[in-house]
Amino acid sequence: GESVGLHLPTLSVQEGDNSIINCAYSNSASDYFIWYKQESGKGPQFIIDIRSNMDKRQGQRVTVLLNKTVKHLSLQIAATQPGDSAVYFCAEKVSYGGSQGNLIFGKGTKLSVKP
Amino acid sequence: KAGVTQTPRYLIKTRGQQVTLSCSPISGHRSVSWYQQTPGQGLQFLFEYFSETQRNKGNFPGRFSGRQFSNSRSEMNVSTLELGDSALYLCASSLSDRGYEQYFGPGTRLTVT
Numbered sequence: 001g002e003s004v005g006l007h008l009p010t011l012s013v014q015e016g017d018n019s020i021i022n023c024a025y026s027n028s029a030s031d032y033f034i035w036y037k038q039e040s041g042k043g044p045q046f047i048i049d050i051r052s053n054m055d056k057r058q059g060q061r062v063t064v065l066l067n068k069t070v071k072h073l074s075l076q077i078a079a080t081q082p083g084d085s086a087v088y089f090c091a092e093k094v095s096y097g098g099s100q101g102n103l104i105f106g107k108g109t110k111l112s113v114k115p
Numbered sequence: 116k117a118g119v120t121q122t123p124r125y126l127i128k129t130r131g132q133q134v135t136l137s138c139s140p141i142s143g144h145r146s147v148s149w150y151q152q153t154p155g156q157g158l159q160f161l162f163e164y165f166s167e168t169q170r171n172k173g174n175f176p177g178r179f180s181g182r183q184f185s186n187s188r189s190e191m192n193v194s195t196l197e198l199g200d201s202a203l204y205l206c207a208s209s210l211s212d213r214g215y216e217q218y219f220g221p222g223t224r225l226t227v228t
Contacts, residue, residue, distance in 0.1 A: 034216070036219070042221055043119075043156075043205050043221045046216065046217070093214065101216070102163055103148070105150075
């Protein structure tokens with residue numbers, strides 16, 4: 001698909017296992033983080049977001065953890081299914097006072113789920 | 116509620132031509148952002164519009180421009196196309212006036228020959 005680069009890190013997991021996708025963000029001033037899933041031929045799909053005043057946020061089968069000390073973000077997917085196979089992107093955002101800031105995306109991680 | 120729609124989905128142009136891409140945000144969303152996605156550079160921010168005003172612009176040459184209409188629909192234009200402009204162009208809309216929780220459309224695949 002369009003989102004796959006030549007050197008995307010790949011995570012391969014067995015169906016039913018838990019997956020953990022990691023992301024190091026760049027700006028210590030970033031105050032909003034978001035995870036997207038992109039399947040081949042499609043636009044990025046919103047999964048979950050978290051603001052910098054939180055350390056953890058849970059959704060349906062997904063959990064995002066934020067460690068501001070080491071500028072690290074992770075996405076945990078419980079009971080991974082074949083339909084979870086995709087490229088996952090983390091993105092960060094800085095809000096400068098009244099300005100809005102744009103999303104800065106990581107390079108992505110390809111998740112491959114083995115049945 | 117319908118998602119973000121982008122037209123056309125695929126486009127083939129020749130170097131030197133110009134192109135206009137269209138984006139219709141989710142109903143009620145007033146913030147629209149554009150991104151370029153390539154295998155080499157990944158997802159890069161182009162610009163953001165809110166209430167017909169460009170609020171933020173990425174690091175792209177002036178050949179890339181955009182606008183937003185009163186109904187929040189947005190267009191982006193690329194003039195004097197170059198081979199390197201071949202990419203997936205993605206539009207995202209947000210209900211938030213601060214650009215949180217952006218929802219993407221399927222993109223327009225532009226190929227420049």
